Amino acid sequence: MTSPLRRRSLLKFAGAGALATVLTGCGSGSNGGVGNAGTNVVPWPTYVPFAGPKPDAPGDESGVQPLYLDYPRNLVRSVPEAPGDGSDVTAMVITYGAPPKALEGNRFWQAVNKALNVNLKVVVVPDAEYGQKMTTLMASGDDLPDIIMFSNLQLPRSHEFIQSRCADLSDFVGGDAVKDYPGLANIPQYAWQGMGRIGGRIYGVPLERPKPGNSLYVNRTVLQQAGVPEEWGTEDFVGALTRLSGDRRWGIGGSKSVFGSFGSIAYHAGSLGAPNAWELRDGQFNTTLATPQFEEALGVMRRLAEKGAYHPDSLTLSATDVKTFYYNASVLSLTDGFGAVAEALSGINRRFELDLARPYGPNATPWQSAGIFGYVTFKKASADRIKLLLRVSNYLSAPFGTSEYELVNYGVEGAHFTKDSGGIKTTDLFKVENNVNLPIKYLGAAPAVLHLPGFPEAAKAVHEWEKAVLPRSIPDPEAGLRSATRTSKGAELTRTVGDAIGAIVFGRKPVSAWKDAVAQWRQAGGDKVAEELAKEHAAAK
Template identity: 65%
Template sequence: MDHRIDRRSLLRLAGVGALGLAAPSLFTACGAGSSGGGVSNAGKDLAPWPTYVPFTGPTPDAPGDDSGVQPLFLKYPEKVVRSVHNPVGDGSDVTVMVVSYGAPPKPVAENRYWQAVNQALGVNLKVIVVPDPEYGQKMATLMASGDDLPDMIMFSNLALPHAAEFVQARCADLSEFVGGDAVKEYPNLANLPTYAWKGMGRIGGKLHGIPLERPTPANSLFVNRTAMDTAGIPKDWTTEQYLDAMKQLTGDRKWGVGWFKTLFGGLGGITYHAGSLGAPNTWSEGGGAFTSTLTTPQFEQALEVMRELVEAGTHYPDSLTTSSTDMQSYFHNGTVASMNDGFGSVSLATMKKINSRFALDLGRPYGPQATPWQGPGTFGYVTFKKAEPARIKLLLRICDYLSAPFGTTEYELANYGVEGEHFTKDGDGIKTTDLYNQENNSLLPTKYLGTAPAVLYLPGFPDTAQAVHDWQKATLPRSVRNPATGLRSATEASKGAQLSQIIGDGIAAITFGRKPLSAWKDVVSQWQQAGGDQVAEELAKEHAANQ
């Protein structure tokens, strides 16, 4: 098999694609693009984090815990309650801009889900849906223009250059509305865990958005458990057993490893390998100093594992030109037996695409001293155009409604649609209809305007939900957070693309055998001199200011 590839493909696999944007979780201070000066939190009066008031909902079949294990529901609650008791909107138009990872939604006149959401919210949502391949460029154009802004703008965790300056200058400061006890006016926003607000972070000491909560697991290894069980591959494995497993699952036009080009995915899965081998999550902090995971021997060992995977031919051969959507399809149909994906892909939509071909599971870390990496606790955040307080409160009520927790009527509408049209309920719980497949909160991405704290419930697939819960219990107590989450760095904002390219070039060249493993020290040295050490100093100052 010919593993020779060109430089552009190397960068794509490494997570450094068009626009020179960095993969958000490895080189940057997580969250939106960062900066110093006005957007730095150092030396500023800090808005208090919103008070956490958890929703007292239905009793799960197995509880969550502080390590990030989610509440498990094998059955749907027999009774649901209302969480919003007052009118939300005023009948006005509300323009929103959100990213999308699917087909365009049906027009509102033909879309019963869209109509029902408008009716519940009491507004006319005018949704600008941006396909994710166009998101970076569309956002850059929006931020560079002097045009009037949409009422609500969704920022993903993609590291957009100078996003923090844009948000501070042109988006509303929400501190007085949601900081501290003020958030109690919006009970569903008060139910968002503090880690989500911290994952979003402050800008210039202020709160400028509403976080889109995600569970704490970072990108995870999705595995075809049926294929692995057939091959006798254990759930708990060593490094050698993992490598042997990927070789064993390769052959007859099937492959053990599915990689794909992406701006989001964390460098072809290196986050999974680095965490398996005990590397710190992006940075480590001690005595007030920040040290990059790139400098650790464990990270270098992760590169060696990836190189062995390539040398053994275990990865899908067209990985470098395959989109994330296509690679997901190859995983769903059994062409590849494993792939790294965001934890949010543990979903009903994924289960429907697998269509009972195999049992889905998540791969446990393989090293004896594993430090599985946590994500930032958010998928991104929602900002508002500057407006009068009454208008800001209306937009907050929209976010509050769409963030209603599991076990409420509002959650049902936001996530499943209209009962009797998009879903039905019986003794086994929620059953979605064919109309749901055409109208849902992925095709019309209202879930990127407000989202509930996630629970583990997969209607029709309780065994998968139980398997994921078991994975969480086995994995998350050892998981580690990135201490830079939510912090700002001026050097990252100005040199992030350059720093990412240095690392992306180095990782991909070593992984695919174009440079020896010993070249990694020179790559790290170049990164440090180009600004990596300065980023570390700035993060240390920001960290001290946020204590």
């Protein structure tokens, strides 16, 4: 699992100041910065969709995913030759699971290495440590791993680092060039746009995610037993989660990470019609924080807390803790990314029926995701080496319905899974050898389809939810745009918002204090971000 990379690159935390020193004098793009305004932007990769198996129900342009109730019987091979040359490929990646078993005893890892024809050496960093480790790596002068995964964390000067020390992929994937890598060409354009360009150039490969954003997961069994309908208004929502709280059970569970960001309020703000982060009007960016809908959403959360619907430790619980409480029905709802549906079904283990809450407002504008979880970059190298790394990412991004997808997502048949008339059945070995513990799914990812092995009814319910919610959902107009102020002050701005939300919801400050928090956010750089985004939007078409 470990390699010399950990000792050489993950040094004592050096901070953003050291990073600035490292980047001084480095190349900074044709416009002297990471922005796209004033540059000749590279065209987005041409989208060439994979003609895969016919779904049970189709997707659509609003973001509804194609539904597959059964696993495809006849897989195709999408990568005719192993992409590698037998060399070592080092990677640094985030993990939300346990550390992987060592390569010597890990059949999954061995099978992936064989299929790729590389010796994949992965440094996995727990999510709670990833921001610090990434800042350390960026600030060091050491050799970089071949592949570096950037999550959606706001890391100071990350774009400057990428521009100065990572490979420019524009000539390899821009426009029709991407057709040399069919798995990458199959990534929808919204994911590339969500990643964005740097200085008009393409520096990464996006890890696509569906369009639904942070969602409210609910315990449908308890809600149904209490007569709570799927469609509800604001008072229905507040009344139901309040009425069902008590006797060491709470209507809503929160976590430190969710309350430290927009995550805690996204469902509520979208339910009440607030713009998704920004409202883009006449070329100008206006913050959602200053809208009456956003403040109303904050008031709804405050009412829920006052009525005892929130778990009392919501500001300090870890995401893992609150998920455990949801799985054992101690809390009846929690906010999580849409991509966690399969994980939640496994954690619930059929103790109750999982559902996603419909928005509760009459003029709802559910918030879409950025279309990506993050992206991968490659260290600067020869053209041949970059092509090899792109072929590796292409293999790991192979679409649903291919033998490559099956290996990357389920492992080796007979060892990690079996097949019967019901489709894929994972084994006990899969619980410890998988692409969560060995997080290769963060080095390349297939565009997601809606297929939940063993849970066809849940898959149909989620598809119905998508059809009901996504047509009225809205994107964040900032997605993929560059702002120097966001890069340098994004963490501070997010913390200002998150701290204020937590203080107001749990009664340490009145709702009226929100206007002061917005003013502080504006002064700290929020208004400057809006100005920079307006310029970027005009350039990044």
